[in-house]
Amino acid sequence: MTITQxxxxxxxxxxxxxxxxxxxxxxTQPTLSMQIQKLEEELGVQVFDRTKKPIQLTEVGKKIVEQARNIVNESHRIKDIVDQQKGFVGGEFKLGIIPTITPTLLPMFLKNFVNKYPKINLKIEEQTTETIIQNLHEGHLDAAIAATPLGNDNIKERVLYYEPFVAYLPQGHELNKKEKLNIEDINTDELLLLEDGHCFRNSVINLCKNKNKLKDEKFFLETGSFETMIKLTDEGLGMTLLPYLHTLDIKGEQRKQLRFFEEPSPAREVSLIYHKSELKLHIIDALRDVIASVIRGAIAFHNVQIISPMPDKKAS
Incomplete structure (x- = not known):
């Protein structure tokens, strides 16, 4: 049995x-097939059911694949140990980021990180939380930045910051008279949400459900970006909730349409996440340190109520 097999x-x-x-x-395909066949002969079992299209794992094959993934990962750890011993911080590092975090956080830390660690070949992919979890498990990502808690025993979470929800109201709306809002002030019939698949949408739904404000999950409109929701709100077609960092780009008269919530503010927890068997922990530490250094001056909320991005879950 070999690592290559x-x-x-x-x-x-x-x-x-x-x-x-x-x-x-x-x-070549014959080389790969021959090596897998040798492995199956050595083990005395069939790893793959070749009669099915597409090819499927046998029941024992599923267990073998899980163990194979652990063995291959552990074999890579040897180079990781050597790199750390030498103080070398470099190589390829694949990072996933959810779409509602990419436009605000990435510009804040990317230049600093690239300048500080020029030997790291950072590959960034924008992915949904569901895809990120799958890719972390399968080893296609080294780490990711996502809203937490995820409640996944295989995923480690290191909190980066807490980001409050901020309401954006149309001009002339009655809630503009209030300095700060309560969750009970939100009328879900007016609420504009991101389309299905965004975890920020799930957090808003969980927030409304927790306050018994959401009955049939019928919303006025669902759209694909915060910018679209802001424009629709300006047209008087509803109201929306935004993550705090996104509100920093709102200027001039539009800022008068923003309203914070009474403390503890509903907020999302944003974390650097990685699989529990991840190898490149020295790069993860470097990434977290750079992000922490730039985010500290932009966001510092602590008295918050964390709303989970996972369906029907709430953490505080």
């Missing part, structure tokens, strides 16, 4: 196709 098994398990797995592994 286990890597080939993982490739086929991911792509459900020997030819595609061989392409992704940069070997």
């Amino acid at each position: 286990l890597q080939y098994v993982l490739a086929v398990a991911e792509h459900h196709n020997f030819t595609l797995a061989a392409e992704k592994s940069f070997v």
Whole structure:
């Protein structure tokens, strides 16, 4: 049994196709097939059911793949140990970020991080929380920045900051008379939400459900971006909730339409997350330190009520 054989098994398990797995592994299809067959002969079991299209794992194959993933990851840890011993902070690092965080946080830390750690080849992908969790589990991402808590035992979470929800109201709305809002002030019939698939949407839904304000989950309109919701609010088509960092780009007269909530403010918890078996912890530490240094001056809210991005969950 070799590490290479286990890597080939993982490739086929991911792509459900020997030819595609061989392409992704940069070997010929006969070479990959032969190595997997040797492994199956040594173990005395079939890892893959080749009679099915696409190719599927056998029941014992599923267990073998889980163990293979652990072994391959642990083998990579040797280089990680050597890099840390040498004080080398570099190499490829794949980072996922959810769409509602990318436009505000990424410009704040990316230049600083690249300048401080020029030997790190940082590859950033914007992904949904669901996709991020799957890719962390499968080893396609080294870490991610997402709203937490996720309640996943396999995912480690290191909090970066707490970001309050801020209401954005149309001009002339009766709530503009109030200096600060309560959750009970929000009329869900007027609420503009991000379209399904965004965890910020889920947090808002959880917030409303927790206050018994949401009955049939019928909303006036669902859209794809905060910018669109702001414009629709300006047209008097409803009101919306925004993450605090996004409100920093709102200027002039529009700022008068923003309203904070009474403390403890409803907020999302934003964390740097990674799989519990992640190898590149020295890079994760470096990334967290850079983000913490730039975010500290922009956001410092502590008296908050954390609203979970996961369906039907609330943490405080």
